[in-house]
Amino acid sequence: MQVRKGSLAIVGAAESDLGVCAPGTSPLDLMAQASLRALADAGLDVSHVDGMFCASTQTRFTTLALAEYLGLQPRYQDNTQIGGSSFMSHVTHAMAAIEQGLCDVALIAYGSTQRSVSRAAASPRELNPYETPYRPLLPVSAYAMAAARHMHQYGTTREQLADVAVAARQWALLNPKAWEKQPLTQAEVIAARKVSDPLTVRDCCLVSDGGGALVLTRADRARHLRQPPVYVLGVGESLSHASISNMPDLTVTGAVASSQAAFAMAGYSAQDMNLAMLYDAFTITPILFLEDLGFCAKGEGGAFVSGGGIAPGGHLAVNTNGGGLSYCHPGMYGLLLLVEAVRQLRGACGARQVAACDLAVAHGNGGVLSSQATVVLGREPA
Numbered sequence: 001m002q003v004r005k006g007s008l009a010i011v012g013a014a015e016s017d018l019g020v021c022a023p024g025t026s027p028l029d030l031m032a033q034a035s036l037r038a039l040a041d042a043g044l045d046v047s048h049v050d051g052m053f054c055a056s057t058q059t060r061f062t063t064l065a066l067a068e069y070l071g072l073q074p075r076y077q078d079n080t081q082i083g084g085s086s087f088m089s090h091v092t093h094a095m096a097a098i099e100q101g102l103c104d105v106a107l108i109a110y111g112s113t114q115r116s117v118s119r120a121a122a123s124p125r126e127l128n129p130y131e132t133p134y135r136p137l138l139p140v141s142a143y144a145m146a147a148a149r150h151m152h153q154y155g156t157t158r159e160q161l162a163d164v165a166v167a168a169r170q171w172a173l174l175n176p177k178a179w180e181k182q183p184l185t186q187a188e189v190i191a192a193r194k195v196s197d198p199l200t201v202r203d204c205c206l207v208s209d210g211g212g213a214l215v216l217t218r219a220d221r222a223r224h225l226r227q228p229p230v231y232v233l234g235v236g237e238s239l240s241h242a243s244i245s246n247m248p249d250l251t252v253t254g255a256v257a258s259s260q261a262a263f264a265m266a267g268y269s270a271q272d273m274n275l276a277m278l279y280d281a282f283t284i285t286p287i288l289f290l291e292d293l294g295f296c297a298k299g300e301g302g303a304f305v306s307g308g309g310i311a312p313g314g315h316l317a318v319n320t321n322g323g324g325l326s327y328c329h330p331g332m333y334g335l336l337l338l339v340e341a342v343r344q345l346r347g348a349c350g351a352r353q354v355a356a357c358d359l360a361v362a363h364g365n366g367g368v369l370s371s372q373a374t375v376v377l378g379r380e381p382a
């Protein structure tokens with residue numbers, strides 16, 4: 001089977017409540033809240049949904065649980081869980097399922113109460129007999145190793161890592177829904193409490209509650225719904241390792257393969273993109289993904305982000321909602337990257353709106369740089 005670019009469109013996108021949720025709120029409450037908001041955004045209701053795609057660290061059998069909660073009996077379901085990139089993978093699988101007639105309207109949903117119940121309870125650590133004896137503080141120690149290697153191999157500076165966090169905060173200040181409300185300087189990032197050398201707490205993503213949802217359907221049907229459709233032009237996935245000690249090269253991720261597949265399907269390159277939504281669990285990840293997706297050469301990511309390169313007014317709009325660093329990071333963040341990309345392509349982002357935003361790439365990351373998935377989106381189907 002060969003899926004066709006532009007055959008699928010995103011017609012609904014929404015967040016749940018974000019930040020700190022009301023006492024007693026469950027992950028399923030947030031999934032359902034986001035799902036109903038996304039369906040209303042599309043002008044549809046739960047009776048239209050016959051395909052369901054979910055991932056969670058807090059709920060077993062997530063599609064079963066959400067289907068029961070919403071009163072659905074979907075014809076097709078997918079519970080793929082590969083970390084924060086799961087939701088880009090769900091877009092890929094929804095495209096295939098809809099192309100083959102296995103479902104007509106797909107719902108992708110996520111919710112987490114990570115802040116309310118604590119990170120440890122929401123994302124329990126798996127014991128790795130080969131790494132646990134060395135007492136790494138995972139996942140941050142894994143990303144700190146990648147940052148340190150990039151600094152050693154390519155001369156990336158501590159200031160350049162900090163510039164990623166500063167840019168995210170500048171975008172967040174334009175987003176009323178962002179958690180962080182105060183300006184941030186490069187010096188403040190560097191002087192913050194050290195977590196795992198060379199990363200400080202300001203190099204690390206937020207710990208928040210929250211969730212999101214997308215509604216997808218065939219392109220021909222999408223044209224008759226409430227919102228301007230956002231077309232899926234290209235998709236790609238890559239799994240490279242599970243544990244950081246088995247990552248072939250700490251400075252090269254599977255985003256190389258996933259983005260090559262996505263851009264080849266779309267018929268575009270990184271240089272054609274008006275917006276890049278890149279998973280930023282830590283400040284090193286946008287640098288790695290800018291390189292691996294082809295926005296700059298390997299080793300040049302630090303220079304690319306330096307001096308406001310990805311901040312408002314920079315040469316590339318990156319993570320315009322404020323990212324996982326300053327907007328929201330509820331355990332797994334990839335779905336919210338897609339929500340922001342959809343809104344930017346609709347021209348619905350107010351003060352942070354990217355001018356003439358016709359093409360966007362949303363890139364998800366899972367595990368310890370382990371799973372990578374890329375989705376290219378556009379305002380037109382071809």
